[in-house]
Amino acid sequence: MSYKDKKVISIGAVSELTGLSVRKIRYYEERKLVFPERTDGGTRKYSFNDVERLMEIANKIEDGMQTFEIKEAERKALKKEKVRNQMLRGQLNAAFRMRK
Amino acid sequence: MSYKDKKVISIGAVSELTGLSVRKIRYYEERKLVFPERTDGGTRKYSFNDVERLMEIANKIEDGMQTFEIKEAERKALKKEKVRNQMLRGQLNAAFRMRK
DNA sequence: CGTGTAAGGAATTCTGACACG
DNA sequence: CGTGTAAGGAATTCTGACACG
Numbered sequence: 001m002s003y004k005d006k007k008v009i010s011i012g013a014v015s016e017l018t019g020l021s022v023r024k025i026r027y028y029e030e031r032k033l034v035f036p037e038r039t040d041g042g043t044r045k046y047s048f049n050d051v052e053r054l055m056e057i058a059n060k061i062e063d064g065m066q067t068f069e070i071k072e073a074e075r076k077a078l079k080k081e082k083v084r085n086q087m088l089r090g091q092l093n094a095a096f097r098m099r100k
Numbered sequence: 101m102s103y104k105d106k107k108v109i110s111i112g113a114v115s116e117l118t119g120l121s122v123r124k125i126r127y128y129e130e131r132k133l134v135f136p137e138r139t140d141g142g143t144r145k146y147s148f149n150d151v152e153r154l155m156e157i158a159n160k161i162e163d164g165m166q167t168f169e170i171k172e173a174e175r176k177a178l179k180k181e182k183v184r185n186q187m188l189r190g191q192l193n194a195a196f197r198m199r200k
Numbered sequence: 201c202g203t204g205t206a207a208g209g210a211a212t213t214c215t216g217a218c219a220c221g
Numbered sequence: 222c223g224t225g226t227a228a229g230g231a232a233t234t235c236t237g238a239c240a241c242g
Contacts, residue, residue, distance in 0.1 A: 012232095041211045043212075121224075
């Protein structure tokens with residue numbers, strides 16, 4: 001796991017990095033778009049990946065997309081990727097069998 | 101500037117990452133071995149580079165080195181590097197003049 | 201729906217000092 | 222010298238709610 005995945009950034013720093021209000025950042029979590037970790041005391045900790053993600057989300061929101069649409073678009077993108085991977089694997093297996 | 105240089109990690113998170121007590125971390129700053137930034141409110145913010153640096157410092161301390169020795173060793177290493185660069189530049193210049 | 205804000209409380213961090221060795 | 226700790230205070234963050242639209 002790289003530095004980009006370490007959950008170590010407090011919400012205040014995330015707000016500085018992204019330019020988003022802490023209210024927005026917490027709201028996007030409520031809508032299941034980001035998943036910070038928590039300290040024992042309950043304060044949120046984000047990774048640089050989360051920061052990048054939040055900036056993408058902010059862009060989409062600005063474009064008028066709603067939070068549930070963002071989630072849905074991701075779901076579909078994921079599904080598409082899975083299908084693609086399945087196909088690739090199928091092709092590879094077929095090619096491999098041909099060689100025997 | 102990469103993620104490793106962004107000063108975004110609070111002292112508590114640094115303590116978790118390094119295993120050092122916050123007392124130690126603050127002390128190494130007092131001895132001019134690390135240089136966190138501060139928020140407007142005065143809370144320290146470290147980078148991943150600072151975290152790596154602190155772990156190296158901790159190793160040297162464990163080996164019995166004192167803080168001022170660590171600083172001195174660094175000063176010397178820096179100087180040595182400068183001299184080396186000077187020499188390299190000199191060689192390159194000489195070689196370049198030969199070609200004319 | 202997305203976001204601001206005031207409210208009250210809890211977690212986090214800060215500094216300067218004393219202690220020990 | 223390097224580090225722990227108790228002390229008092231300030232900065233940061235948390236949640237749930239009301240507001241507006």
